[in-house]
Amino acid sequence: MPDISIKNIPERVLLRLKAQAKKNQRSLQNELLNILETAVEPARLSLEEVHSRVTVSGLRTGSESVQFIREDRDAR
Structure with a gap:
């Protein structure tokens, strides 16, 4: 080393x-x-920090999968 x-x-x-x-x-x-x-080392984010960042960014999560499927189906 x-x-x-x-x-x-x-x-x-x-x-x-x-x-x-x-x-x-x-x-x-x-x-x-x-x-x-x-x-x-990169800083580790807490679960609350990750949730806050996802919410602020407007990204959609897997918990919205039913909505994703409906939107995809309706778009056809």
């Missing part, structure tokens, strides 16, 4: 990272890797 080196880290930042690693029962290396992985 490739290495990354960060220079000139302020002492207060390093102390906070070490404290966070200890709290999470991880080595500093594993804590930093976890922070980086979390930073680049």
